[in-house]
Amino acid sequence: MILGKKCLQDMAEMGLRQADGFEAEIHLENYNYGLTRFSEGQIHQNISMEGIYVTARVFDGRRCSEVTARAPEPEKVAEAVRRAAEALVAGAVRPQRPLPGPDKACSVDENGDIPGFDACVPENADRWRGRVAERAVSVIEREGPRPFGRVATEFSERLIMNTAELISYAPRTSCNVSFTAIRDTGYGYSERSGFSLDAINAGEAASEAAGGCNLSRDPEPFPEGEYPVILLPYAAADLVSFVARLGADGEAVAEGRSFMSGRAGERVVSDLLTIYDDGADEHGCPILFDGEGVRKRRVDIISEGIASGLLYNQTTAAAEGEVSTGHAPVVRAFGSFRGGASVSPQNLFLAEGDAPVAEMIEDTDLGLLITTLHYTRVVEPRDVVITGMTRNGTFLVRNGEIVGPVKNLRFTDSYVRALNQVTHVGSQSLLCGEGVGGIRVPALRLDSLRFTGTTEF
């Protein structure tokens, strides 16, 4: 259930009154996440999670502390702030981080159209997931393969309020489906995301997975080597994501850890590529403000191949004499102990080009068409060297035609090098990724990607 800004603000105000003269910041998130997964046409996981959590941060200019708790009642919020203030006395040293003021806030009109929010999601989430699963199973089975998949819905509202009088509030919704079709040695995959139920055409997505599966049966072995590749959007999204996350972090650039270090204004990838992050663009799943309550700005990270923009939070911006771009990671309570990244690009876009996938195939004498990349991991972060596998349908292209499926291959390559090999950018983009804002990308054709291993399937 969406509680509304007033309810969350009342809770936050009660908390801030406990700050005892310190600077303080309260994050409140009220969330509902539903997920339905099926395997072999049978739902094996069907869940509905809900809750409210609070994170209270307290600062005094040199010290800070942070307390996170589930907060079903306003008293819990106040208690979190009190505990944070007490922990502060224990003495953590940290440089001044300016709290953002009201000029950086983002608050939506709850009675108007809210970017990234579809009121139908809270009303219909559970029933919708069941219907979509049923439809997908039916379509995939009708075309022959065994159906597997997941259908997810999320609706939440987030409020950040601080002692510098910033109040940011927005509700958001997201829907995501992914379907996998398996038939003996054949695998197919599809994915759809959006903030609205209407954005998901489950039948079309299921048919895509089944069709890909039927085409990928009985793959032939193919040797490792360096080949031109056509990456469908699911695969292309991986390259864009890694390059933006590892490359555009202003702190990493300053510390010499990024391929963009010292290269502002230089061409770093193909001039066919423009990569940007825009939290307000409804072609993605908008996330309007960041983990410090700062309204997100569109940042053109790479413009026609030129390194043109970096991402900052309040602290890293202050250290570099910049202004926060609104990319502090959103606090996800009770998540991992992984630390490190100071920014998080959650609404990435790769601008569309003018090449249909059919044209990419026609222009390839010998190459591979790849549906998805699997288990991609960083081998070396500065050059964005990544290793991973092809998955869910890899096809040989010869003399401008798809001639048949091949067995999966391992690749190890620098994504920066790979994105310097782009010859075609697809004319139709697809929103990929679950839960957060997503990555909207078209297909890409590269002149080379380095494959370093083979498999028997």
Added chain:
Amino acid sequence: MRDVAQRVVSMADGMGASYVDSRVVQREREFISVKNEEVEVANSQDDMGVGVRVLVDGAWGFASTNRLDGRSLEKCARRAVEVARGGATVRKYPVQLAPEPEYQDEWIRSVEIDPFAVDMAKKLELLTECSKEMLREGVGVARASLVFERDTQVFANSSGSLIRQVFTESGGSLYALAVNGEQTQVRTYPCTIWHDIQGEGWETIEARDLLGNAPRVASEAVQLLSARPCPEMTTDVIIAPNELALQIHESVGHAVEADRILGHEADFAGTSFIDPDMLGELRYGSEVVNLFADPTLPGSRISYKYDDEGVKAGRVDLVRDGVLVGLTTSRESAHELGLDRSGGCMRANNFDHIPLVRMPNVSLEPGDVSYEDLIASTKKGILLDQNRSWSIDDRRLNFQFGSEAGWLIEDGQITEMVRDPIYADITPQFWSKCDAIADEDDWRIVGYACGKGAPSQDGRVAHGCSHARFTGLKVGGKKS
């Protein structure tokens, strides 16, 4: 907590569920990290809620809430039942569970020094000193971290089980990143990721001597910048426990999970090359390779007496003398596989997640040679230490692992440090190359975490192993 757990079970039972279980979890957590002598994170958390899992018309439903009043519990139970009824429309067969007796019991993982009782100022001082020790010429990032967690958990089910367990764990690690404008090099201690969390108290932090190791960690990171790349070669490879643990995790732990084998993760993480028909037949490795799962190992972060389905834990042999003999299972998958009972491997990340098949201390049995003799008996080879990158295909066959550092071995002596070593192989072929495993004196449990399932659960895992040698393995440097 017992009352909440039992009430919600009773409520869902009265709404038509044929089976109900609930878990009430109260969690305390601290995560402190200092980067370049400045506090990066000083976060403490507390959390409490209930998750209820039901079977209605043979279909699963699950709901969770952190509101524990009677009205909210009833709403949560109803939501679980309604979700299950919705799921029953897409069902080929009713879910059935392998039998398990009911238990009323309590189990507390004991620790010597309560980590939450240690003063925050003392923790921050330790981390700041470690970071300071690591900050030297060439080091760009010097990070030291501590993590502590305590879960008090009550499980109840409609068969009458009522089990209270308390799990305390502690971890801490060092990370030094060296940069020279052309490359980055990393050294960590005692473990690359997840701070080598153990099922112990503050004593485990004292035992690992973070401050004493800080200069070495930083120095080795800087040395790697000028080390030569690992040469391409086919050679004997000795893998250190902190790296081998992840190798076990990826190429054994996940491959033997019954839910993957049965296709429950096919839409996401993938399946497995293992088929249940391979039990007793598949040669997984050489005859010296013996692997097992044992949640009762003391000192590990994933040690427990009962799993999150109320199944009493025990050891399960997975690979015996190199042959696949067992799988990790749940009550549902045990029934599907025709087993008498579950292996007791189900764990959930918190009250708001469903339990999944996890790998409880999947470990490699020690061999009979000392670590020193293992090195001394290697004429030509390389010693690999600490994982830096890892990737494996969706059936757990083709993998590639990169290490932070390698040391060449010549005539039984460790010689030159090399950078960016990578090795790749196919799972059964790799384990078949294992010709020697160091003995019990070298054996230790490495604490890890594992992202599995959807929504992703960062579950607790740990793996016991000692140094092991693999003959004729292809290694090389970073390929870019």
